[in-house]
Amino acid sequence: MASITDSLTRLGDLSVPFTPVSVTGLGDAELLASQGRIAEVRRRLDAVAATVAGEIAHRSRRELGHAGLAQSEGVRTAEVLIAKVSGTSTREARTLVKAAELLPVERPPAPDAAPVPRWQRLIGDAVAVATISVEAAELIRTRLTAAADGVDEDALANAAERLLAEAAGLTIEQLAIRAGRVRDELDLAGVAAREQELRAKRFLRVSPQLDGMTRVTGLLDPESAAIVVPILDAATSPRRGGPRFVNPNAIERAEDIMRDARTTEQLALDTLVDLVRAGAQVDPNRLLGDRKPAVRILVTKTDLDTRVGAAFFEGQTEAVSIDTAERFICSTGAIPILFDDDGRALNLGREHRLFTEKQRVAMAARDGGCLMCGRPPSWCEAHHIDHWDEHAGRTDIDSGVLLCRFCHLTVHNNRWRIRRDGGDYLLEKPDPNGVLRHTPLPSRSPPLSRLLAG
Structure with missing residues (x-):
């Protein structure tokens, strides 16, 4: 050959x-x-x-x-x-x-x-x-x-x-x-200026087709995507490898979605149509009602105080202005997350079996998504780097990292380890010769990078 x-x-x-x-x-x-x-x-x-x-x-x-x-x-x-x-x-x-x-x-x-x-x-x-x-x-x-x-x-x-x-x-x-x-x-x-340039490119076009269907095409700027994409992800993630669930009601819902005869794309469209239908039925003076979509915007306190710097919507990679960050903080409030000099989020000191929602918010701000492949936080699960049973691991923030479902299963099924070195994390796995190698898993969080550089 x-x-x-x-x-x-x-x-x-x-x-x-x-x-x-x-x-x-x-x-x-x-x-x-x-x-x-x-x-x-x-x-x-x-x-x-x-x-x-x-x-x-x-x-x-x-x-x-x-x-x-x-x-x-x-x-x-x-x-x-x-x-x-x-x-x-x-x-x-x-x-x-x-x-x-x-x-x-x-x-x-x-x-x-x-x-x-x-x-x-x-x-x-x-x-x-x-x-x-x-x-x-x-x-x-x-x-x-x-x-x-x-x-x-x-x-x-x-x-x-x-x-x-x-x-x-x-x-x-x-x-x-x-x-x-x-x-x-x-x-x-x-x-x-770059944020405004992307915002100026946003559009939605509805085009009737000769066969009776209607084609929808468009582009979402980072702010619009931060609102729309997580909703569609939540509706379709059981089909596409999103996070597994521990809540019995959530498990039942996920299983229903898996059995649904609709394709993933049809499910996403029907979700969007349902949202528009619901929005059209509220008080006509408030088209979308009073409840704001769950959108997180990440910014360092230094950038916010000096009004010089950048902010980021969780799950989006393009920077937005401090003005945008202030607008969101004004309407939704702020959750302070403290980091030490190594970039480690301040521990809450909890020892429950599962990470809390507040801890997951802090890990999302620190990791920026799956540390192995970069999937957004909404697709991720919290992984104990010191396994709860095997290594008597604590459920503290610096003992957990965000991994998407696929990477989480990969780490467990291959019995790989993720270790902490100060504020950094390393993937420990054997090479083809059986020698343990350590691969850096850098944070994908832009605000944390700015914080450490600042």
Whole structure:
């Protein structure tokens, strides 16, 4: 059987017919290693593709008019031409062209061209040596560009270096969150403007279809999502791996949902329709009644007192302004949660078998969601790091962490341990050779990061 390495080596020889390689005989470790090698080859190909795309864009630049490469081929732009030749989307082609702008080029720069900032050159160098993908490069570039005005060049370069160092261990979704937080650290003054920009993009469109159905499409800004998403999660979470329940009534309800003949998507829609119907039946002078949705907004006291900083809706990753935090605190009140210098929430000293709701609120503020996979707090269960029975564990806040149902079961079923090191938590599990390894489980809570940095 040909190895993955042999197959990857032959990929560039277009004179040889392509045949998929069989992987059923690979062991688990070899299979995962093969996936990693394939990813690196893809990054290398992307770097070459970006270089070629950049040259196509250069030969299609606007001042060349109809003599330019794209227009001579009968299309308007280089991106359309690249997409046509490659059989990809114009969005992917645009990403390649943007990445090419960061790469070193052989031709001398135009006399009137502005020098490429050092932080952008760092990103380009990482693409050129296939350390990151062009998609990751574009993500980092756009996030840092949003904070670039008025920010010191060295600070931008340091931020780029941090993100490039972390990118290899993150999915593109996780990198987007991390890059957004770095952007906010650099440009706290711009948080309010970015919040308004996202809010301006919100919409709901109802479109009647020819078959009698009605299509609903839309976008929720972070504040709207913080209200709507937890309600839909609560209605559908038994289907989608949400938290298990210990209350007998909740168990019965969850079992009813599991037996329901409706699909998860139909259940979510019916929940939304029921909410609208209920809202329409209240006092017409108060469309949604007096009860406010259960929404938590997290902010440090320092940011609130100085009115300089950022706040975050629980379960959402984008920062919102201090004005928004004050508005929510004014209407719903505030629950103070005290942390020590290590970032540990102050213990309530309880020794009940189960964590209380107040303790879960504190853990949500501290952890920001599942410490292993990042699912939002509403999807999480409280895990005793020192098991109640086996290790005589206490039910104190610093002895518990938030894990989603899947990760919670994974830890227990594999008999892994989560240990505390000061204010930090580590996942302890054996590697393929049986050697115990410790993987950091950093908090995903932006306010806690600001508190510790402040």
